Amino acid sequence: MSRILTITTLISLLTITVLTTPATSATDSFVFGGCSQLKYTPGSPYDSNVNLLLTSLVRSATFTTYSNFTIKSPTPQDTLYGLFQCRGDLSNGDCASCVARAESQLGTLCPDSSGGALQLEGCFVKYDNTTFLGVEDKTEVLHKCGPLIGYDSDQLNSRDVVLGYLGTSDGSYRPFRVGGSGDVSSVAQCVQDLSASECQDCLSEAIGRLKTVCGPAVWGDLYLAKCYVRFSTAGASSHGGNGNGNDNSGNDEVEKTLAILIGLIAAVALLVVFLSFLRKSCERDRVAVKMRDEATEACLEPNNTILNI
Structure with a gap:
């Protein structure tokens, strides 16, 4: 009985480990x-x-x-x-x-x-x-755009406001910038081997290209060799991955589904192993009981040799 409890506990722990293994952080x-x-x-x-x-x-x-x-x-x-x-x-x-x-x-x-x-x-x-x-490089490496939202003037105005803020220079060196307006948020960054003027030039170039290639999208990312600019609407954002202009928003759901399926398959496999062990254990117990009963019956039978002495 204690052996069965131990195996059951082990299976539970293994199943939980499979199903709750954390995904790679963002x-x-x-x-x-x-x-x-x-x-x-x-x-x-x-x-x-x-x-x-x-x-x-x-x-x-x-x-x-x-x-x-x-x-x-x-x-x-x-x-x-x-x-x-x-x-x-x-x-x-x-x-x-x-x-x-x-x-x-x-x-x-x-x-x-x-x-x-x-x-x-x-x-x-x-x-x-x-x-x-220290070498400025405005070669485009990657751009990705989310689904189009249509030409919603308020949405586009909010996007233009936040991107405009990111592209504004106040005379200080700001390699990392964040902004927000309404339900639109944005982030930009240039590599810090660039000078302040080169950083500003790179970000201005990236912002202009992003507005052109993504248009009225719910989110957009554009990476140049030495800087990047990203914006997103509340509830919508990019999900990483390689590509150019592709929406990879389904990747996370696919990964979650695969993780669940793998966990379920592992749990079923462990359950089969446990049931097989339990069946064999029960068979051994039945054989032991049968042998014990046969031995008991043999002891109770009259022994003619002993009786004749």
Whole structure:
């Protein structure tokens, strides 16, 4: 009986673990990534420099939300440049966690690549053997737009107000900006290796393109190589993922459904194993009872040899 209770408890714990495993946090969600076509030789000095750089970025993220490094080498082709930047509203702990996640994903996404870049919801990491630090780059990397809402003048006015605020310079250096008007909220950020004027120029360019490509959408994201701008209406927002102009709002629901199905399948499998064990245990008990009864009957039968003595 105690064995059955122990197995039942174990099955309950395993089932709960499967069904309640937390999903990846929002800050760790994938947005986009890219890798250099050039490859380096594993075990080479460049390989060592890549490992040193990425390790330095992860360590630095525990103290600050932005930093850049240059790993110099006697041979120019082995010199490496890299940076990370976290979203301006993240704590150091969340920033460090995001950068560590990005560093791990870069190893999978760009194995042996001489350069790579990865944008997660909460942070951006990039490295290359060609210097990009302090270089303005307004190349469009990604844009995504939500469903169209029609030309609702109030909605469009609110969107234009918040985007206009993000694009306004007050003379100070503001690499991270947030705004809101009505039920529309927005966020913008440029990489902090840019100067104040370059940051302003990049954000202005991104805002103009976002308004053009997404039009009257409920949400929109536009990423340039060195800055991004995003806006969303209350109750509607993007959900990460790679693409260009695609609404991936169904991804989360699919993942949740798959998680539930996997949990149910695991629970059923465990239940089958438990029932099989229970059946075998009952059969063993029946055999033991039968053998005990037969032994008892044998003891009660007259023994002629004993009686004749």
